[in-house]
Each structure stands twice: as structure tokens, then as C-alpha cells.
Amino acid sequence: MISKASAPGKVILFGEHFVVYGTSAVLGAIDIRVTANSEIINENKIIIESDFGKISVHPKKPLNQVKTSFKPFLHIAKKMLVESKPNEGIKIKIESKIPPGVGLGSSSACCVAAAGAVSKLFSIHSKHDILNLAIEAEKTIFNETSGADNTICMYGGLIEYNTKKGFRKIDNTPDMQLLVINSGQIHSTKKIVKNVRTFRERNPQIFQKLTRMESRLIKKALQAIKENDLVTLGRYMVENQSYLEKIGVSTDRIRSILQIINNTTLGAKITGAGGGGCVIALADSSKIKQAVRQIKENDYDCFSAKIDFKGLDTF
Numbered sequence: 001m002i003s004k005a006s007a008p009g010k011v012i013l014f015g016e017h018f019v020v021y022g023t024s025a026v027l028g029a030i031d032i033r034v035t036a037n038s039e040i041i042n043e044n045k046i047i048i049e050s051d052f053g054k055i056s057v058h059p060k061k062p063l064n065q066v067k068t069s070f071k072p073f074l075h076i077a078k079k080m081l082v083e084s085k086p087n088e089g090i091k092i093k094i095e096s097k098i099p100p101g102v103g104l105g106s107s108s109a110c111c112v113a114a115a116g117a118v119s120k121l122f123s124i125h126s127k128h129d130i131l132n133l134a135i136e137a138e139k140t141i142f143n144e145t146s147g148a149d150n151t152i153c154m155y156g157g158l159i160e161y162n163t164k165k166g167f168r169k170i171d172n173t174p175d176m177q178l179l180v181i182n183s184g185q186i187h188s189t190k191k192i193v194k195n196v197r198t199f200r201e202r203n204p205q206i207f208q209k210l211t212r213m214e215s216r217l218i219k220k221a222l223q224a225i226k227e228n229d230l231v232t233l234g235r236y237m238v239e240n241q242s243y244l245e246k247i248g249v250s251t252d253r254i255r256s257i258l259q260i261i262n263n264t265t266l267g268a269k270i271t272g273a274g275g276g277g278c279v280i281a282l283a284d285s286s287k288i289k290q291a292v293r294q295i296k297e298n299d300y301d302c303f304s305a306k307i308d309f310k311g312l313d314t315f
């Protein structure tokens with residue numbers, strides 16, 4: 001039996017980085033997906049395959065002895081095999097439409113899709129358990145994850161997320177059209193999160209003040225979402241970007257993109273770790289063609305995205 005699952009990518013509307021230190025964040029799933037196929041095989045092996053290559057590993061081989069970016073998938077397969085089918089194997093194939101390393105949740109969506117597909121092989125359907133497995137998997141490559149990205153990829157829609165309080169689905173979401181602009185600078189989330197930790201250690205008062213400002217901004221942003229006030233929401237995104245600028249995760253290219261779309265979108269900011277990656281802009285429907293033309297004229301890739309309400313889908 002082949003078990004399939006797909007999970008959406010994500011954007012962070014508010015609160016990246018600050019969420020790692022206990023502030024809430026507002027995230028949305030977007031309509032661009034990863035699909036994972038998995039099956040039990042007779043050989044006692046774990047086989048992982050994607051556009052980035054293929055590996056075959058014995059299920060008992062310790063994870064720290066394997067040098068591969070496929071560690072999250074190995075973790076998922078190992079855990080399930082050891083618990084239930086120690087003499088068999090698992091094959092996982094990942095197909096992703098989400099560009100990696102640019103803040104769109106590629107790695108979290110892969111973890112959620114793989115955890116969903118493999119869990120189904122073992123008749124595990126609890127979203128809570130699948131999410132925990134996906135977070136454990138992500139931690140094999142990025143131990144500091146707040147869990148926010150995996151949670152939005154799992155549940156879809158728009159959520160408010162907090163490491164201590166958990167998450168809450170935001171109902172009655174406005175009809176938001178987003179433009180996602182790729183700076184072309186690939187980042188390592190782990191590295192940028194480490195840089196922010198260093199910034200926080202060196203500038204505790206500044207960081208604390210920004211954390212308080214971010215919390216206040218998020219409360220106001222949630223109100224703007226409730227009132228379907230996209231103009232105000234866009235303004236708050238610009239404000240959030242100024243905090244991200246202060247903690248050092250913006251780049252020249254990000255600043256140049258923000259400048260290009262300043263007058264043709266309602267507001268824009270980094271999504272995810274920064275240090276390059278993507279900018280998300282809240283589109284102004286009357287100026288969207290103009291915005292896209294300006295972005296393309298400046299040789300940046302961009303696509304338009306909508307909120308995806310499905311989250312993890314198994315089939």
C-alpha cells in the first residue's frame with residue numbers, strides 16, 4: 001500500500017524570531033505544497049528519495065552517524081519501524097513545489113507531509129501525534145524551532161501561535177492576496193536564529209523593548225484581521241519589518257525589494273528567518289499588475305499566493 005500526504009507552505013505575517021522567545025506569531029498557510037509518498041517494503045532498509053538525491057540506510061543505524069539533510073525523514077521512518085515493524089523497511093519519496101531555504105516553510109511542510117504519510121501506514125490519524133512527530137523530525141536539523149512553522153503546515157488557514165499557549169485558529173479571515181517575492185538569497189534558518197540569539201545576548205534591553213513592541217503590534221494586527229481592515233494590516237506589516245531590521249535579519253536585497261513595491265502594495269515584510277529569503281507583500285488589488293511588473297523589471301521572481309485552509313491532506 002502506498003500512503004500519500006501533502007502539506008502547504010507558510011508565510012509569517014507577524015512575529016518571526018520573537019516567537020522563539022515566547023511572543024505570539026501570526027502565520028498563514030499558502031497554496032503551494034509538498035507531497036510525500038510512503039510505503040512499507042520487505043527489505044530492512046529506509047529509502048528516502050527527492051529532487052536532492054536518494055539514500056538507503058539500515059533502520060538501526062544511529063542518526064548521528066548519518067550525514068544527510070534527509071535526517072528528519074530518517075527519524076520519522078526509524079521511529080515508526082522500531083516501534084511496530086522492526087524487520088521491515090520504509091520508502092519515502094518527497095516531491096516539493098516549495099522553494100527551499102527562502103522562508104516559505106519548505107522543511108516544515110516536508111516534515112508534516114512525511115509524518116502524515118508514514119503515520120497513515122501505521123493507522124495513526126491523530127493530528128496532534130502527527131504534528132509532534134513532524135516537530136521531533138525538524139529538531140534533528142534545527143533544534144531551536146519554535147514549532148510555529150510545523151503547526152501552520154499541519155493545520156492550514158491562519159493561526160496565532162505561542163510556544164507556551166499553543167495555537168488558535170483565526171476564524172473569518174479576510175480575503176488576502178499575497179505577493180511572494182524571492183530575493184534569491186538562500187538562508188539557513190538555524191544560522192540566522194543563532195545570529196539573533198547573539199544579538200539578544202549583546203543587546204538585552206533593546207531586544208526586550210522590541211519584544212514588547214511586537215506583542216502590542218500583534219494584538220493590534222489581530223484586531224485589524226478581525227475587522228477585515230487590510231490597509232491597517234499592511235501598515236502593521238511595515239512596522240513589523242522595522243523591528244526585523246533592528247535585530248539584523250534584513251539585507252540590501254530585501255531593502256531594495258521593499259523599496260520597489262512600497263507604493264504599489266499595502267505593506268510588505270520578510271517572511272521567516274530573513275537573511276535573504278522571501279518578502280511577502282499584502283497586495284492592493286487595484287495595483288497588483290503594476291507591482292508585479294515592477295518586481296519583474298528588477299529581475300526578482302515573484303508569485304501570487306492565497307491562504308490555504310486545508311493543512312495536511314492524506315490520501
Ligand code: MEV
Binds near residue numbers: 103
Ligand atoms: C522561521 O520560519 C521562523 C523563526 O521564528 C524560527 C522559528 O520560529 O522556529 C525564525
